[in-house]
Amino acid sequence: MAASIRSSRGPLGIACAALTLCTGLLVAAPQTALAASADGYVRLAHLSPDTPAVDVYLYSGGAKTPKLVLRHVPYGALSPYQKLPTGAYTVAMRPADAPAASKPVLSTKVTVDRGQAYTVAGMGPYKGIRLQVLDDSAALPAGKAALRVIEASLKVPTVKVTCAGKTWPDPVKFGDATDYHSVAAKSTSVKVAGDSGGSATVKVPLGAGSVHTVVVLDGGSGLKLLDLRDTTTGAVTPRGGVDTGFGGLAGHRSGPGWQLGGAGAAALLVALTGVGIARRRARS
C-alpha cells in the first residue's frame, strides 16, 4: 500500500509527524517550508467539466484592483505557478468577459505562506462548483517520489488509480483530490480506470524528490490525463549544516560574518573586541 503524505503544519502537524514516522505508515510534512524567499507560489485552474470558461481574478488582501487576471480560462486549463509575496489573497471567478466590477460567481481566500505552493482550482460540477485550495507542499522520504490524483471527469466520475503496478485502495471520486502518496522513484505508468469502463494511462517521470499531480479530464473520446510537476527536491537531504571553514580568518576584521548587518554584526563586534585569542594572520 502506498503511504500517504499529508502536508499539515504547525504544532499539531509536528505531533502527527512524530507519531506517523514512528508507525512508518504515514509521512507528515510539518513546517514544509519550500523556497527561502518571502514568496510563495500559486497556480490557478479550471477543472469543472460542465462549467463555461471563466475569468480568474486574484486580489491581494482587501485590494479592489486585481493583482492578476486570467481571461477566458477553459475547462482543463491550468496556469504555471505564479510567485507571490506571502500574505492573504482572494481568488474570484467570473463568467468570461463579465465586468470586473460584477459580483463573482465564486470566490475563496488563500493564505500564501513562505515557500509554500498551492493550486486554487474550480472543481466539481457546474451546479456545485467550488474553489478549492490544494496544498502542493509535500516533504518526501529520502529517495522517494510523490503522486496525487485530481478527479475532474464527468464521463468517468469514479476511478481507481494504479501506479507502478499497485492499485490504490480507495477509489477517487469526481471533484476530489487525493493526498500525496509516497511512491518509488522511477519513471512509471499511472493508470486510471472507471468501474464500468473508461481508462487511460500516462507515463509519469517520478524521479527521486519529485512531486507530481495527475489530473483526470474529459477528452474528446474518453479520458485525458494531464501530468503536472508540482515541486522537486533532491533525492537525499543532508542532515544539518556544513563545516566550510578552517579558521584561518577567525577573529580578523576581514573574517567571515562581519559583513552581515544587524544583530549578527553586533554580536561579532562583541566577539572581536572580547577575549583576545592567539590568531594566525589572515592575509600576508
Add this chain to the structure above:
Amino acid sequence: MRPSGAAVALGLLLATAGCGGTSASRTATSPLPGWSAVPNQVASISPQPAVGTHADPVRVSIPSIGVQSTLERLGTDAHGQLVPPANPDQAGWYAGGVRPGDPGPAVIAGHVDSRTGPAVFTELGRLKRGAAVVVTDARGGVVRFTVDDVRSYPKTRFPTAEVYGPTPDPQLRLITCGGDFDRASGHYVKNVIVFAVPAG
C-alpha cells in the same frame, strides 16, 4: 494598480490556450450572461513549463565578489551530513541533490577560509540582493541566478527545509561558514546561506 507584466503574459498564455474551448451556450433563464452548464466539454490542456535538462554543473561564477571556481562533487558522510569541499579554493556541488537549472533547490558549498587565509567563499556574506550568480554545466549550458536573500543561522538550527525543501522552480543555495570559530571543535558555529532564484 495595473496587473504586472508577468501577470499579463500569463493571462495571454491562458487566453491562447483556451482557443479550443467550447463556447458557453446561453439560455434565456440564465441569470448571468455566459454562466450556464455546458455539457460534454473537452478539456483544453494548457502547456506546462518545460522541465530543465541540465548536465552536472562544473563552474560557478559570482562577478560581484570576484568568485570563479570549478566545482567538486559533494556527497554525504556516514552521519548523513554534507561533506565540505576538500580544497578551500574550490567550491563544490551537492551531487545527491538537484542540478542547477533543474526544478528544485541546487546546493553549492564553499569554504570561508583555509587554515591560513581566505578561501573561495570568503566574501559570500557580502553578497547583495540582486547580485548575479552564473553556473555552467558540463555541456557548456549556462544558468543565471539572482541573489534573493543572504542569511546566517547557527548550525544547531540549520534551516534544512528552507535550504533543501521542495520548490516548483529552479533555485540555488550557496553555503559557507560564519559567526564565531569554535576552537574546541575546529569549526565555525554558523552557516551563511545565500538564496538565489532564476534570473529575469
